[in-house]
Amino acid sequence: MTARIPGRDAWAQHGFFRAHKYLIVRRLTQLGVLALFLTGPLAGIWIAKGTLSASLTFDLLPLTDPFVLLQSLAARHWPETTALTGVAIVIGFYLVFGGRTFCSWACPVNPVTDLAAWLRRRLGVEKGFSMRREARWLVALAVLAASAATGTIAWELINPVTLIYRVALFGTLAGLAVVVAVFVFDLVVARGGWCGHVCPVGTAYALIGKATLLRVSARGRVRCDDCLDCFAVCPENHVIAPALRGRDGAGPVIASADCTVCGRCVDVCPERVFSLTHRFDTRVDAAVPPPPSAAGRPAPAALEKV
Amino acid sequence: MATDSDPKTPTRRRFVQGTLRTAVGAGACGLGLGLFAAQSRSLPADALRPPGALPEDRFLSACVRCGLCVRACPYDTLKLADLGAGPAAGTPYYKARNIPCEMCEDIPCAKACPTGALDKHIGDIATARMGVAVIVSRDTCLNLQGLRCDVCYRVCPVIDKAITLEQTHNRRTGKHAVFEPVVRPDACTGCGKCEKSCVLAEAAIKVLPIKIAVGHQDAHYRRGWEEKTKAGHELVPGIIDLPDRLPEMKP
Ligand code: SF4
Ligand code: SF4
Ligand code: SF4
Ligand code: SF4
Numbered sequence: 001m002t003a004r005i006p007g008r009d010a011w012a013q014h015g016f017f018r019a020h021k022y023l024i025v026r027r028l029t030q031l032g033v034l035a036l037f038l039t040g041p042l043a044g045i046w047i048a049k050g051t052l053s054a055s056l057t058f059d060l061l062p063l064t065d066p067f068v069l070l071q072s073l074a075a076r077h078w079p080e081t082t083a084l085t086g087v088a089i090v091i092g093f094y095l096v097f098g099g100r101t102f103c104s105w106a107c108p109v110n111p112v113t114d115l116a117a118w119l120r121r122r123l124g125v126e127k128g129f130s131m132r133r134e135a136r137w138l139v140a141l142a143v144l145a146a147s148a149a150t151g152t153i154a155w156e157l158i159n160p161v162t163l164i165y166r167v168a169l170f171g172t173l174a175g176l177a178v179v180v181a182v183f184v185f186d187l188v189v190a191r192g193g194w195c196g197h198v199c200p201v202g203t204a205y206a207l208i209g210k211a212t213l214l215r216v217s218a219r220g221r222v223r224c225d226d227c228l229d230c231f232a233v234c235p236e237n238h239v240i241a242p243a244l245r246g247r248d249g250a251g252p253v254i255a256s257a258d259c260t261v262c263g264r265c266v267d268v269c270p271e272r273v274f275s276l277t278h279r280f281d282t283r284v285d286a287a288v289p290p291p292p293s294a295a296g297r298p299a300p301a302a303l304e305k306v
Numbered sequence: 307m308a309t310d311s312d313p314k315t316p317t318r319r320r321f322v323q324g325t326l327r328t329a330v331g332a333g334a335c336g337l338g339l340g341l342f343a344a345q346s347r348s349l350p351a352d353a354l355r356p357p358g359a360l361p362e363d364r365f366l367s368a369c370v371r372c373g374l375c376v377r378a379c380p381y382d383t384l385k386l387a388d389l390g391a392g393p394a395a396g397t398p399y400y401k402a403r404n405i406p407c408e409m410c411e412d413i414p415c416a417k418a419c420p421t422g423a424l425d426k427h428i429g430d431i432a433t434a435r436m437g438v439a440v441i442v443s444r445d446t447c448l449n450l451q452g453l454r455c456d457v458c459y460r461v462c463p464v465i466d467k468a469i470t471l472e473q474t475h476n477r478r479t480g481k482h483a484v485f486e487p488v489v490r491p492d493a494c495t496g497c498g499k500c501e502k503s504c505v506l507a508e509a510a511i512k513v514l515p516i517k518i519a520v521g522h523q524d525a526h527y528r529r530g531w532e533e534k535t536k537a538g539h540e541l542v543p544g545i546i547d548l549p550d551r552l553p554e555m556k557p
Binding site: 040046049053054055056062064065068069072075076077078079080082083131134135138141142145146147149150151152154155156158163166170172173174175177178198 | 329343394
């Protein structure tokens with residue numbers, strides 16, 4: 001018997017697009033963000049300048065990465081207003097739109113670690129070195145301490161998030177070594193290790209995400225038939241259980257700030273349990289009798305083929 | 307003992323071990339990063355920062371490595387450092403011998419900086435201090451051989467203030483003059499136009515970091531001849547002037 005491939009059931013029952021909707025939109029968004037920066041150096045059409053650490057769009061809109069600025073403060077530099085305005089806009093945006101949505105929708109490392117996770121599932125790599133969830137907070141603190149001790153923005157020396165942009169936009173190719181290291185780390189050392197347990201940039205966004213509005217809800221949790229596809233694809237799968245199982249009266253909304261609102265669980269669930277909503281949405285679907293196979297859903301025989 | 311029969315102990319021990327391991331791991335990350343950061347604080351002597359840059363130690367606490375200054379430079383002077391290229395990864399720098407700073411009047415690079423790593427209020431580009439030019443090779447500089455090259459002098463945007471030609475006696479021929487290029491550190495911006503245009507295969511004039519190229523006289527030194535003019539009279543009256551002795555004189 002071959003291992004179950006997560007998402008195949010959803011694909012068979014709801015078609016390729018519905019089983020990959022958020023994945024596709026996400027990849028397009030990630031490419032789109034990069035494209036805004038790339039049109040300048042490639043075609044001379046300047047839309048966004050700079051990198052993900054700080055940028056200027058249409059010579060008007062400044063954006064600054066919160067963790068970069070935090071390190072600068074730790075290193076005892078008080079930045080100019082432009083950088084401060086930029087960070088206020090970014091924090092304001094992610095307070096509404098999901099915190100770690102940065103990780104899954106904008107960050108260029110995401111396709112890299114997603115590829116590692118996908119390969120892991122396909123090759124059946126063991127879970128590997130298990131890291132604590134709190135590790136990320138300690139790493140962030142350690143990086144801030146390093147910044148404070150050396151008086152430098154230390155993480156930017158090796159930060160793959162901005163390194164990839166610098167490679168693509170400024171041709172600093174040696175930065176790719178760090179990207180390869182992250183890929184190998186996720187593939188052989190720890191499952192979801194980099195984005196989930198190390199990257200302090202994501203930690204800063206998780207902090208913003210603690211109170212964010214945009215959330216995923218396991219609204220249709222009564223229909224869950226324990227196929228565990230969502231657990232298999234979720235980069236932070238500890239966040240799912242409370243909302244999905246609803247133990248101790250937990251609401252349907254995935255409250256943890258670790259959730260990246262990537263929407264993969266929405267895609268792969270054959271029972272369409274998950275949906276995107278706001279954090280105060282307490283609606284849950286009522287239990288319905290299992291629909292007869294004629295009601296628009298493929299007969300069990302169709303499922304057996306995949 | 308009670309601890310042995312306590313069913314919680316192995317779990318607790320694992321918890322403590324796990325926490326310890328995580329803390330040690332994170333600490334090691336921080337330490338490694340700190341050491342790397344400390345090491346990359348040293349800037350190679352031929353890498354110059356853009357105009358208006360904070361002093362190097364403070365620059366690294368401010369520059370977020372966004373490259374907006376690089377984008378703003380119309381002459382493609384500035385580059386972002388690659389990993390292992392010398393300057394701290396991602397920070398902007400230029401090498402005078404490749405493309406010098408053209409000293410734009412409106413200083414677009416400094417204006418573009420969002421963080422204050424480059425001072426956008428620097429005002430006059432002639433007050434920028436990116437480095438100081440130094441004749442590093444007196445025995446290859448053509449002017450110092452008694453020829454008239456003058457190129458570094460002529461290209462200087464702050465000509466006759468930052469760099470002058472000092473006429474001295476040519477001891478080799480005994481009858482000609484030497485026009486020695488002399489850089490004035492208080493007026494040189496370090497733009498590097500001189501280094502760029504030096505006609506030799508290896509430039510005889512190079513822009514060096516101010517810290518390396520400029521010395522300071524201790525505050526307590528007084529120059530007698532200056533003090534004398536200031537005071538308007540001899541400082542130590544009635545001093546006996548002994549005859550000067552030159553090395554070849556017999557005692
Ligand atoms: S819970 Fe869903 S949306 Fe959140 S990270 Fe996991 S798969 Fe993505
Ligand atoms: S002053 Fe002009 S030439 Fe010099 S670095 Fe700035 S933008 Fe480039
Ligand atoms: S614009 Fe300022 S913060 Fe950005 S790379 Fe240049 S010096 Fe650094
Ligand atoms: S670096 Fe050379 S060209 Fe530039 S101001 Fe100094 S002496 Fe003049």
